[in-house]
Amino acid sequence: MVFAAIFPGQGSQSVGMMQELYQSSSTIQNIYEQASSLLGYDLWKLTSLDDNNELSSTVYTQPAMLVAGIASWNHYIDNFDIKPSYMAGHSLGEYTALVCSGAIDFNDALSIVKTRAELMQNAVPDGDGAMAAIIGLEDKKVIELCDRYKGNNIVDAVNFNAPGQVVIAGEKKGIDKILENAKDFGAKMALLLNVSVPSHCSLMDSVASELKEKLNSIKINETKIPVLNNLEASVYKNALHILDGLSNQVRKPVKWTQTIQYLVEQNINIHIEFGPGGVLTGLNKRIDRSLQSIKYDSPDSMKLINKTFCEKETL
Numbered sequence: 001m002v003f004a005a006i007f008p009g010q011g012s013q014s015v016g017m018m019q020e021l022y023q024s025s026s027t028i029q030n031i032y033e034q035a036s037s038l039l040g041y042d043l044w045k046l047t048s049l050d051d052n053n054e055l056s057s058t059v060y061t062q063p064a065m066l067v068a069g070i071a072s073w074n075h076y077i078d079n080f081d082i083k084p085s086y087m088a089g090h091s092l093g094e095y096t097a098l099v100c101s102g103a104i105d106f107n108d109a110l111s112i113v114k115t116r117a118e119l120m121q122n123a124v125p126d127g128d129g130a131m132a133a134i135i136g137l138e139d140k141k142v143i144e145l146c147d148r149y150k151g152n153n154i155v156d157a158v159n160f161n162a163p164g165q166v167v168i169a170g171e172k173k174g175i176d177k178i179l180e181n182a183k184d185f186g187a188k189m190a191l192l193l194n195v196s197v198p199s200h201c202s203l204m205d206s207v208a209s210e211l212k213e214k215l216n217s218i219k220i221n222e223t224k225i226p227v228l229n230n231l232e233a234s235v236y237k238n239a240l241h242i243l244d245g246l247s248n249q250v251r252k253p254v255k256w257t258q259t260i261q262y263l264v265e266q267n268i269n270i271h272i273e274f275g276p277g278g279v280l281t282g283l284n285k286r287i288d289r290s291l292q293s294i295k296y297d298s299p300d301s302m303k304l305i306n307k308t309f310c311e312k313e314t315l
Contacts (some may be wrong), residue, residue, distance in 0.1 A: 001270065009065060009089065009090040009098035017047060021069075025274060034106070058117045059118055063117065085223060085268055090280060094245075101223040103222065103223045103224075120199065120207055129197060130195040130198060132193055133191045146170075148181075149180075149181050167193070171203070178190070179192060200250065207246055215243050222238065230251070231249055233293055260291075270293075273295050
């Protein structure tokens with residue numbers, strides 16, 4: 001069966017995520033133990049209970065989502081021997097894809113992501129940055145909206161998630177002004193997002209350079225499965241391309257719509273989302289309704305994948 005593996009990023013997290021898979025798999029339990037040892041705190045306790053309301057903070061969200069996606073993938077390969085033709089990850093999910101494709105070691109990736117989250121959290125003072133979702137406008141109209149109302153503030157269109165669904169990020173004063181005027185400009189909806197960092201905009205320029213230094217300290221291998229990058233919506237060519245892509249994606253837009261369209265052009269019409277939330281599965285429906293998307297976030301997912309595999313084998 002031909003399919004793509006896709007990995008979600010920040011925003012897909014929830015308290016109690018991965019509960020059923022964790023309980024059913026010693027592999028996943030071992031992954032969380034290894035991650036906790038490297039991070040210096042009990043990641044599974046944070047994920048399953050979140051007693052101190054930390055999971056929504058970038059410094060905890062990013063490691064949690066990385067490990068959740070890798071755990072979900074490992075559960076899959078413990079139970080199925082059919083590998084995807086391509087991999088892709090949304091924002092942080094690109095790191096997950098690169099680990100699962102064999103390009104980056106798990107320990108190295110966790111260390112990089114921990115640093116990435118800390119750099120991003122510290123790049124902009126609390127309350128000065130924001131992100132918002134603009135619903136119902138074409139991509140170019142969202143860019144026009146930002147240009148018209150951001151004033152002297154930094155605001156960029158940063159996540160091109162699906163037709164009619166674009167996320168903007170930047171200085172909060174500019175974001176607030178845009179939200180005030182979005183509906184009059186033609187948007188169906190404009191929502192401030194509950195995130196602590198304005199990702200993928202030029203406020204992250206300093207993070208990109210520091211992150212590149214950190215990435216230079218680890219070994220990056222060739223991918224065993226082709227991985228699409230967020231910057232260009234094209235396949236990573238080599239280790240140097242990966243280094244450049246990962247260091248720059250933190251300050252550049254995520255071209256997710258184009259990424260999925262690229263996969264469709266390669267006749268990849270089945271996508272399995274490894275990790276919690278099902279956000280990418282939802283975006284797929286908006287990008288191309290002909291796609292079959294499967295969330296792999298519980299043991300029940302295995303039944304649907306078995307059914308899909310069997311159907312494809314009999315065609």
